[in-house]
Amino acid sequence: MHTAQCHMPQRQVVLPNEPTSARAARQFLQQASCPEHMARVLDDAQLLVSELVGNAIRYGLPPIEVAVRCVGEACLEVRVRDTGVDPPVAVRQAAPDAEGGRGLQLVDLLSSAWGTEADSFGKTVWFRLDM
Numbered sequence: 816m817h818t819a820q821c822h823m824p825q826r827q828v829v830l831p832n833e834p835t836s837a838r839a840a841r842q843f844l845q846q847a848s849c850p851e852h853m854a855r856v857l858d859d860a861q862l863l864v865s866e867l868v869g870n871a872i873r874y875g876l877p878p879i880e881v882a883v884r885c886v887g888e889a890c891l892e893v894r895v896r897d898t899g900v901d902p903p904v905a906v907r908q909a910a911p912d913a914e915g916g917r918g919l920q921l922v923d924l925l926s927s928a929w930g931t932e933a934d935s936f937g938k939t940v941w942f943r944l945d946m
Contacts, residue, residue: 823849827882832872837865840881844893847883852891856944859925860893866918867895867940875899876937889946890927898937 826847830836841861848857864881871879875897882894903919922929926942933939 823852823885825882825884827880830868830879830881832877832879834872836872836879837868840864840868840895843881844883848891849885852885852944852946855946856891859944860891863922863925863942863944864893864895866921867893867942870903870918870940871895871897871899874901874903886943890943891946892941892943894939894941896937896939900933900937902931902933902938903940 826843828839828843828847830839841864844860844864845853845857848860852860860883868879868881876899877897880894880896882896884892886892922940922942925944927945929940929942931938931940
């Protein structure tokens with residue numbers, strides 16, 4: 816498997832607390848990702864960032880910040896930050912007929928790693944996708 820060394824610096828965008836922000840986050844990833852990652856993991860990254868931005872809109876507080884960077888040779892990292900202090904609810908099993916509750920399940924299933932970080936100004940939920 817070919818892995819190219821990527822040196823893309825972190826890029827970020829601040830989004831409003833609006834339903835259209837998930838779409839804006841997907842567009843940001845398409846524009847900000849390096850060509851190597853765009854070709855290999857962009858679809859998964861866009862799906863997962865939509866879920867995390869949706870969670871930030873529903874459960875967090877503005878502003879919402881989305882950051883993307885390349886990590887090492889073969890990993891794309893996406894971070895979604897809001898100023899809410901409540902940590903995300905752990906991965907749970909949603910009822911088959913539930914309209915929501917699967918966001919972190921998707922993150923857990925598709926990412927190579929993910930986690931949360933809290934500080935006195937809010938929280939960040941991040942995920943990594945290996946090429």
